[in-house]
Amino acid sequence: MARLARIAVFPIKSLDPVACDTARIVENGGLEHDREYAMVDADDRYINGKRTPKVHRIRSTFDPGFSAVTLHREDVGGAERFDLETDRESAESWLSSQFDPPVQLKRETAGGFPDDTTLSGPTLISTGTLREVASWFPDIGVEELRLRLRANLEIDGVPPFWEDRLFADHDHLVAFEIGDVLFEGINPCQRCVVPTRDPHTGEAHDEFQRVFVEKREEMLPEWTDSDRFDHFFRLMLNTQVPESAWGAELAVGDEVEILGERPVEERSESA
Incomplete structure (x- = not known):
């Protein structure tokens, strides 16, 4: 079955x-919550796996309710937790340190x-x-x-x-x-x-x-x-x-x- x-x-x-x-x-x-956030550059272009293999090095885990994310790199360590509701800029700063160009996090709750x-x-x-x-x-x-x-x-x-x-x-x-x-x-x-x-x-x-x-x-x-x-x-x-x-x-x-x-x-x- x-x-x-x-x-x-x-x-x-x-x-x-x-x-x-x-x-x-x-x-x-x-x-709900699928692809709710996307990493984009200043030209609103996705920063994703099609564009760069660097995304594969990043690990992400989410709090219940998906309001906060913990990010780290397996080869570096030093996990950090970010509240996506109140301090998305800090998450963007951390992600920007992993990529060139810098990252902005866009959000779309209606279908992601x-x-x-x-x-x-x-x-x-x-x-x-x-x-x-x-x-x-x-x-x-x-x-x-x-x-x-x-x-x-x-x-x-x-x-x-x-x-x-x-x-x-x-x-x-x-x-x-x-x-x-x-x-x-x-x-x-x-x-x-x-x-x-x-x-x-x-x-x-x-x-x-x-x-x-x-x-x-x-x-x-x-x-x-x-x-x-x-x-x-x-x-x-x-x-x-x-x-x-x-x-x-x-x-x-x-x-x-x-x-x-x-x-x-x-x-x-x-x-």
Whole structure:
């Protein structure tokens, strides 16, 4: 039986995840506190893993309620705690010492700062997929792969690449429910440079993309619509959440039910 096994939010975009037992869907269809803050430069450009491997050296942990963050570098030590409600400038100063150019922390509580502002719902992968892909790399375990791929939702009780059932061709979406929350599966996520790097050091794995692409194509399941793959560096599901589901809550242990394909113009909230 497919069930929700893990929920992860990334309160500061590009930094560490926080595992949650429950999560609320907020405006724009994202998870509450996910990518709520983003590091940007003076030109409002993200300072993230796509731009610099330096982000991987920074560890972040959050107080309950996400009002304060503790930051440190594994190779330096000296953790410091910052109140994001009352003293965000001090956190910006600490982060600025790690990067060039200096950092500003922007905040957006209505859906955060997703990579894809159109497909702004939680990203989803299965535990089976993580185990299978980790087996392709002798030096990478499942937990490290989680940190490399950075999915919000993880589904257990299903075979590897089961999440490929949750997208269809370009003219259709796949409606599914996790608990009482309605989702629309849209496409397989196009990966960037981030999964190719060690999530703790930023060191590049020179063979990661080559091995990944070869194995992904080789092991593409029969249920996967191969027309959605202009290349095979794709893994994880991009979703949308209909406005009718904003405010609903997910919980670890919720069952997952596939409702079926629908034309893109039909949209799930009209069903």
